[in-house]
Amino acid sequence: MIRSLASLIRSSLPHTRLPATVYHRLAHPRTLNTTMSSKAPDLDKIESAKRKAAFKAVEEHFNSSMRFVGIGSGSTIVYGVEAIKAHLEKNPPPPNHMNWFVPTGWNSRKVIEQAGLLPIAFDSLPGDALLEVCFDGADEVDEDLNCIKGGGACLFQEKLVACRSKKFVCIADYRKDQKRLLTNWPSxxxxxxxxxxxxxxxxxxxxxxxxxxxxxxxxxxxxxxxxxxxxxxxxxxxxxxxxxxxxxxxxxxxxxxxxxxxxxxxxxxxxxxxxxxxxLFHGLNGAQAQAAGMQGGQRPVAVYFGLEDGEVMVRRAPELEK
CATH class of the missing domain: 3.30.70.260 (ACT domain)
Incomplete structure (x- = not known):
């Protein structure tokens, strides 16, 4: 089973990637001081919201027969990998089938490895291969599903993976849901x-x-x-x-x-x-891109927001609403 968020990220992120204060905040939730609010949030509640959103997203968009799946960076995706591992334990892949997971950087590769899953580098993919889906987080999401990403210093590779995926599915908590971008997220x-x-x-x-x-x-x-x-x-x-x-x-x-x-x-x-x-992850989503003869798009087809009350709110692209 995947370890706690604080210990996992502390062990998987190199010291040169993030300030030491990030580790301190993860290990000691009460010291969190975010630029998004003058009041320190309930970190346990936020982590629970992320986890529930991740499990819901994986339940609806992942299956054991998939060959290539993208895995983004950040704390939310730790729970996405946990959900994928749990799914594979209950639903093993078909005989002789391999599930490969494409990380968006060094950090997400370590999360994949520590879960016992198989990573494959983006530049090692077969030339004609598309990712069935990629799961990633966001710093802020607007009502049109445009996203701000890169708060964790992974950006270029996240966009590479999203644009080579049939669909990008975003996992976030309730703080990231805003009508317009740059409402709470500062830059x-x-x-x-x-x-x-x-x-x-x-x-x-x-x-x-x-x-x-x-x-x-x-x-x-x-x-x-x-x-x-x-x-x-x-x-x-x-x-x-x-x-x-x-x-x-x-x-x-x-x-x-x-x-x-x-x-x-x-x-x-x-x-x-x-x-x-x-x-800024904007423009076409995966479904729109494929309809236009392209391989994938950078805007998510759906965003799963974990809410404070324990529920999960799903916002889908209008053309994909059920």
């Missing part, structure tokens, strides 16, 4: 080439993010946090992002006065030289 993570970080920061200021900052370790002498690609992460605050409905109703979302929509801002940031990827 957009952006993965950038180290040599270009200063010029990227300058251009971000020009398009409406004057307080964009390079993400650094809590211990200053260890320098900037690096991704699995040895790139840096910039956290860029913007005004609350507008939705397609806002635009239909006449709101300007082209960057004037720093007001953007999800799609227009993602496209604008991606144009900046030195940017590898933007932490």
């Amino acid at each position: 957009i993570p952006i993965e950038v080439a180290p040599i270009a970080h200063a010029s990227v920061l300058r251009e971000l200021r020009l398009i409406g993010s004057p307080d964009a900052k390079l993400r650094e370790h809590s211990l200053a002498k260890t320098g900037p946090i690096q991704t699995d690609q040895s790139f840096y992460i910039i956290d860029a605050p913007f005004k609350t992002l507008l939705s397609p409905l806002d635009e239909k109703n006449g709101s300007r979302a082209d960057g004037k006065d720093g007001v953007w929509s999800v799609d227009t801002l993602a496209a604008r940031i991606k144009q900046i030289n030195g940017v590898l990827e933007v932490g």
Whole structure:
């Protein structure tokens, strides 16, 4: 059985990936001080909500006959892997069938391995292989199922895996459910080439993010946090992002006065030289992408929110509503 969240993440994450304060908060829930609320949340309740959402998502989207399954990063996915392991124990795969799990980075690979499952690197997949599904978390999700991701410094590989999956299924807790992005979550993570970080920061200021900052370790002498690609992460605050409905109703979302929509801002940031990827998962979902002749999309087909009362709320893409 998978160990507790705190001990698992402490053992699976390298010291250079996350500040030591993250481990301290996981091990001692009462010390949590989140930027999303001035009041420390009930961490036990949050973890219970994540776990129930993960088990529900896996129940509805995973089966033992799947060959390739994507596994994202972050604390929520620990419970997704736990649910997958429990499913496989009750429902073994067909004879001579192998279940392979594609991690989005070093951390998620360790979670897969510690659960006794078989990882396979993204670049080791057969050329014609598609992932049946990928399970991943999010930092914030809006009413159109657009997501902010990258708070844990995994970003580029998460998007690679999502876009090679028939469907991306998101698992989150009730705090992540917002009408618009950048409501509670403070900034957009952006993965950038180290040599270009200063010029990227300058251009971000020009398009409406004057307080964009390079993400650094809590211990200053260890320098900037690096991704699995040895790139840096910039956290860029913007005004609350507008939705397609806002635009239909006449709101300007082209960057004037720093007001953007999800799609227009993602496209604008991606144009900046030195940017590898933007932490906005938007556009087509997997079903829409396949209908258009593509292999997958970066927006989830469904989001499973674990609620405070122990229930799970599922929000699906409108075209997939049951």
